[in-house]
Every structure is written in structure tokens, then in C-alpha cells.
Amino acid sequence: MTIVDKPAVADRKKPRLLPALARTARILALLFATTIFFLPILGSLLTSVRTVGDILRNGGWSIPNPFSPENFIGAAVGLAPYLKASTIVTLPSIMGVLLVASMASYAISRLRFSGRMVVFFTLITLSFVPVQVQLIPIFSLFNAIGLYDTYLAIIIVQIMRHIPFAVLVLTSFFNTVPAELREAARVDGASEWTVYWRIFIPIGRPAFVALLVLEFTWIWNDLLWGLVLVQSNDKRPVTVGILNFQGEHTVAWPLIAAGAVVAALPTVMVFLLFQKHFIRGMTMGAVKG
């Protein structure tokens, strides 16, 4: 009589169990990581609809009681002048970055001049300089030339700070555009400016939109330069404005949280508005005419 070999049966089951177990473990790990990343946002959202008393009584993570959505109105009203200042700073900064970086990238990518790669690498390495090292020199410079406490100071610094990354992205993109497109435009009678403006800018739309979303988020969310270069309350950006909800002895946590949500709304809206182009820009490959 032959005894059925139990290990053989177990072996036959293993191939079906193992992939399922591995898949479940992967999903659980991803869910755990997502929860960890989402916790701060969840915490902000939760805190933004509570009162200080509720937080002090029930701790930081309990269900809101009472539910206080009026915090958003208070935060929006309180942050309105700062939102205006952020808008005045962010929009020209983005335009400046895209304009200057696109022209630089076009020149580096398409024009053959001596020292082209030196210029490129110098621009890129500028982004490696820690911002903390730049604080005092820039503050002294703008103070000396009379630009301290002006919108222009923050705009200039933001443009400067973000040009290297934009040049890196746009040069890489322009390098994928076939050289023959520029030559065809030159044969058609286009000047270098026309080639840049009429051919490369429209073709570069995915890259520009991806940069626009990223730069908007970074510039809008910047705290440091708004603190250092501006003193007047009406010129301070929204990130500094949120700090005003912090008093000398008390902290209005619900207002700070609500303010953070209000301040984040424009960046979320920009992303939603451009998300199709943003994703295309971030995942684009070679350009085919």
C-alpha cells in the first residue's frame, strides 16, 4: 500500500498561497505608509473644526465636540491680506522663473556657444547652496539697495532660487526636441526669438505646466523669505500670516489648522486645474512630431 505523501500536497498548495500572501502584505504596507503620510493632513483637518477647549479637554485626536467649521471663516478673514500678498509675490515669480529659465534653457540646448556647458553646470550647482548660507548676504544686499520690505525683494529672490531647477527641467526637455524643427523654422525665415517663442514654447507646454504647478506650490508655501525680507504686515505672505494666530501665551490651534487648510487651497486648485498636463509633463518621453 502506498501512503499519500503529505509534503507533496502541501507543495501543491504553496504556489497559490505565496503570491496571495505577498500581495496582501504589499497592500497592507502601502496602506500603512499612506496612513503615516496622511496623518498630518488628517490632524490638521480634525483640529480645524474643533475649539481650543475641546482640544484641551479631549486631546488632539478625538472627534470634534462641538463641530466648529466657523474656524475657516475666521481664518479666511484673518488671512485675507496675506493671501493677497502671497498672490502678488507668487504670480510674477512664476512668470519670471518660466520666462528666464526657458530662454536660458533654449540657449543652452540649441545654441552652440563657448562655455555653454560651464554656464549650465554653474546654474545647476547654484541650487546646491543651502538657503541658510544665503540669508544674511541677501538681507544685507537688499537692505543696502533699498529693497528691504518690498514685494520686489521676495519676487527677485524667488525667481533666483527657482531658476536652476527650472533650467534643469527645461533644458532636458528641449534636448528631446528634434534639431530639425529649429532648422525648418530657420529655413522658413524665423529669427531665433521666433523659433523660441512660436515653436519651442508651444511644444514645451507639458514641461511648463509641470513646472508651473511645482513652482507655485514651492513659492506659495515659502515661509523663510517672507519672514526675512519683509517687515510690514500687509506685505507678508500667507505662511507668515498663519504665525499670527500664535499669541505670546496661547496658541489658537484651530485657527492655525484652519489657516493652513485655507492657505493650501490655492495649491490644490492649481494642481486640479492642471493635473492632466502636470502628469503628462512629469512622465513625458521623447517628443515626436
Place this chain on the structure above:
Amino acid sequence: MAAIGLQDLRKSFGATEVIKSLSLTIDDGEFVALVGPSGCGKSTLLRIIAGLEPESGGKVSIGGQLVNGMTPRERNIAMVFQSYALYPHMTVRQNISFNLELSRVPRQRAAAEVARVADLLQISGLLDRRPAQLSGGQRQRVAMGRAMVRDPDVFLFDEPLSNLDAQLRIQMRGEMKRLHQKVRRTSVYVTHDQIEAMTLADRIVVLNSGRIEQHGRPMELYERPANLFVATFIGSPAMNLLKAVAKREGHALSACLADGSELPLALGLPVETGRELVLGLRPEHLAQASDEGGQLSGPVLLVEPTGAQTHVTFGFRDSELTAVVDGAAPVTGGTFNATVLPDQIHVFDQATGTRL
């Protein structure tokens, strides 16, 4: 008048000289094909004529006017690129009218010109599409339309058919030939395909390592190649080559092959006994002989029927020769016997490679 004159033209990239003291005249209305192997300088030469690449030395003239230093626009040339280089974000209409817009041509007149060219090229129904929505042949026509609409003095083509499949290439070749017959503008056409050059061009210029090996009418190059390079470059299948030594007895001249056999050569060749030669035999001139009646015999190595013709590769001593025979004629047996007439043998000097 739009004749092109190249005088002592030179071009170097760093230490590498790619065009070496080249002089050429292209007559008004002539269709000239520049052919040669990869890296011979044909595309560079075209780009210098276009003004896309500066010359390192020499003169370029178009229509009798010196154009050195002029932009492509100032030279009034139009160019069709290998990849067509259509602007992907513009419609076909915008692609064609772009250069008119840059020239500030009034809108109404520009629209009329676009319509005329579109009608000529049969792309009127495609004007509102973008290049990504077009087939290869349609893109090629749009590129042609973009070149034609500005009524240039000179057309330049940089391998415009190389991205098309074989059948479409043959079709577009015919259309290009008809178009040239209609517009009769000076045209310079770069190709590595010698069949394209033979069928399209009034004159072929064969380039090798930045120099002109020979230029002339297609059949002139085919029937009287000036040297071994042209002889083996023009013609498909390529010309067969055999080394030999000349032997003159009175008026009679023959070539002694390595195995001791002799092939009679044409009378009147300026060759003395003992001169080392290379014999060139066109495949279609190797006629299939009856058994044991051939001057050149050897085992059949490969038979390639193409329909109307059959290409037969057979061994001859240490070489392989290719004969082209009628497709209806059977290639029998393991041995191929070929004969060739003396007048059909091309004779080249073995040392210099030049035609005798």
C-alpha cells in the same frame, strides 16, 4: 536664374575635414542627386548650400549672387527634411502658411497660396489636421507643400523618402518626378539610395570622403564609371570585379585571369602588356551560356528570383560573381556558365582604380 555655384568649398569639424576643396555647378532648373556612402559629406554639403552650416572655406553662390554668410531665408531656398520636421502643435494649414506669415504676406493671398499648393499635392482635405494625425506619405506631402508654397529659387531635399515603406517610396518617387517636371526649379536631392538617384536626377554627383568622384547623367555614370568606387556604387546588384593582367598581341588585347584563362578586351584600350588591371562586369552582361561554352564558370552558390529577373551568384576561382538572367530562363545544374562581350567589360587600372 537659380544656378548654384560651389567653388573650392571646404568644411571641417574640428580637425576632421569632411568636405575637401569641392567645386560644382548646378544649372538653373536642374535636378541633381548627391549620392555616396554614410559619412561622405553629402548632407553636410546640402546644409552648407541651405545656410544651416557655415562653410570653412570657399564660395557658395545662388543665382549668380554670393550667399556666404546669408541666412537660409535670405538665400530663398526651401528644404524638405528626412523626418519632415513638421511643427507638431500646428495644423497642416498653419505648417504650410508659417513661412508666408513670417514674410508678412497678406492673409487672403496666403490662404490662396496654401489652397493652390494643397490642391497640387492632393492634401486639401487634411488642412485642419495635425501632423500626428497624418500617415507617412501625407506628412511627406505636407513637407513638400511647406517648401513649395513660398516659391523658392532652390529646393533642397535631405533623404525625404527614407522614412517611408518600400511601396510608398516608389509611389512618392514618381510623384516627385512629376512635380519637378511641372515646377522645374533647381533641386538638390541627397540620398544614399542610388535607385532613387538614377530615377529622379538629371545629373548624379557621387561623393566619397568629401570629394566628388564623378558627376554626370545617370546612364553616363552607369555605362562609363570613372573609377572603381563609382563602378561599384552605382548599379544594383553591384558590378563584379576581377583582377587581371593585360596581354597585348599586335592589335588584340586580352586580360589574363588568375587561373590562366583569358578574356578578350575591346580594341583601342591604351594598355600595354603586363599592366595590372581590374575588370568590371555588370551582372546583366554575364549571359548564361550553354554547358562548357562559358568563359566564366563555377558552382552555383545562390539563386534569388525576383520575378522578371533571377540573380545567380556563382563561385569563380577565389571570387563570387553575380549574374542577372531572365526570370523565365531556368538556372539548371550545379554549375553556372557565363559569357561576356569584350565591349561590355569595364577596365580599370589596379593601382589607381581609374578607368582606362
